[in-house]
Amino acid sequence: MKESDIQNLIRIHVSNNQLGTLFRVNVGEAWTGNNVIHNLDGSITIYRPRRLNTGLPVGFSDLFGINNLGRAIFIEVKSKSGKLSPEQENFLRMMTASGAYAGVAKCPEDAVKIINGLNIGL
Secondary structure, eight states: OOHHHHHHHHHHHHHHTEEEEEEEEOOEEEEEEEEEETTTTTTTESSSSSEOOOOOOSSSSSSSETTTTEEEEEEEEETTOOOOOOHHHHHHHHHHHHEEEEEESSSHHHHHHHTTTOOOOO
C-alpha cells in the first residue's frame, strides 16, 4: 500500500471517529519564473527561473493537527518498509520535546496511539 493511501485511511478514520482534526501537508520545492512557455511536446520552458519552497521545514510531518484536547499532533506516515529520513526523525523529536504528540504511523491504529499521546516509532 502506498503512503498516500495510508494517509487517506488515517484521515478518514480520525474524522469518522471524531478523534481530532488532521491536515495533509505537501513539503517540497518547484521552479517558477516570469515567463512560462508550454511547448508542443508537453514540456515547459521557464525563463528567469527561481526556486519556490513550500515554506515548511525539511522533515515536516505528512499529517498535522490537533486532538480533541487541543494538543498538537504530528504524524509521519510510512509504508510497512518505509524508513524515516534524519530530517524527519529530528523534526518529530523536536515536536515531542516541545510538548506535541508525534510519531510514525503505518496504519490508522498507529495514528490513534499518537493522537492519544504514545509517541511511537521514535
